[in-house]
Amino acid sequence: MEIEISSSIHLMYVSEIQQEMYDSAQRRGTGIAKRSIEYLSKKISEGNAVVATENGEWVGFCYIETWSHGQFVANSGLIVSPKFRERGAATLIKNRVFQLSRDKYPTAKVFGLTTGLAVMKINSDLGYKPVIYSELTQDEEFWNGCKNCVNYEILMKKERKNCLCTAMLFVPDNNKVNGVVSDQPENQYRNEQESNLSV
Numbered sequence: 001m002e003i004e005i006s007s008s009i010h011l012m013y014v015s016e017i018q019q020e021m022y023d024s025a026q027r028r029g030t031g032i033a034k035r036s037i038e039y040l041s042k043k044i045s046e047g048n049a050v051v052a053t054e055n056g057e058w059v060g061f062c063y064i065e066t067w068s069h070g071q072f073v074a075n076s077g078l079i080v081s082p083k084f085r086e087r088g089a090a091t092l093i094k095n096r097v098f099q100l101s102r103d104k105y106p107t108a109k110v111f112g113l114t115t116g117l118a119v120m121k122i123n124s125d126l127g128y129k130p131v132i133y134s135e136l137t138q139d140e141e142f143w144n145g146c147k148n149c150v151n152y153e154i155l156m157k158k159e160r161k162n163c164l165c166t167a168m169l170f171v172p173d174n175n176k177v178n179g180v181v182s183d184q185p186e187n188q189y190r191n192e193q194e195s196n197l198s199v
């Protein structure tokens with residue numbers, strides 16, 4: 001299996017990637033936005049994604065997004081073709097896209113929202129910790145991405161403090177002050193929200 005940083009040679013897989021993202025979301029009963037071919041193509045041709053292939057066949061994909069003016073990075077849209085699942089492909093892809101994110105944005109915090117156990121396991125191995133939503137980017141554009149999720153009403157009812165997804169965050173050492181996560185604006189409601197959370 002080949003795991004590569006994307007380039008225009010991978011544009012031939014974009015329709016298959018988009019279709020599988022949509023089909024998998026349907027099967028899982030989630031309503032995550034259908035990413036446009038244009039959006040995915042841009043990620044691929046700008047080298048902001050990782051593509052896995054085997055003998056010329058598409059295996060898996062994940063891409064990088066930045067939020068809050070580069071303070072946060074998300075590795076989004078992780079998808080593995082059904083016939084290649086449970087063979088470690090997602091682990092290899094996430095490892096590569098995480099390393100790419102760290103190289104491109106060395107001081108950024110890396111985060112993800114997921115309901116999937118496989119992703120939680122992979123993220124934990126990479127050093128992500130579960131957090132409450134106020135630790136994540138407060139960039140409106142990011143949260144607008146939840147609008148197509150079937151659980152959006154729950155998120156809004158909870159005033160965007162929590163929902164069904166588990167939030168996971170990796171904080172690089174160079175983003176900590178004396179080993180403690182810095183108190184950036186994103187964290188200002190932390191205490192209030194902790195007291196509102198039921199686990």
Ligand SMILES: CC(C)(COP(=O)(O)OP(=O)(O)OC[C@H]1O[C@@H](n2cnc3c(N)ncnc32)[C@H](O)[C@@H]1OP(=O)(O)O)[C@@H](O)C(=O)NCCC(=O)NCCS
Nearest residue numbers: 024078079080085086087088089090091114116117118119
């Ligand atoms: C989730 C997904 C990316 C996993 O891909 P994969 O290549 O099968 O994952 P891996 O083989 O690398 O497995 C990673 C770990 O998760 C576990 N795992 C894989 N699929 C799992 C599942 N459905 N349920 C529970 N654990 C699972 C593996 O056993 C492995 O754990 P280990 O390290 O303890 O052995 C793939 O199933 C997929 O594309 N699903 C649909 C899209 C999706 O859910 N994307 C994530 C959105 S947040």
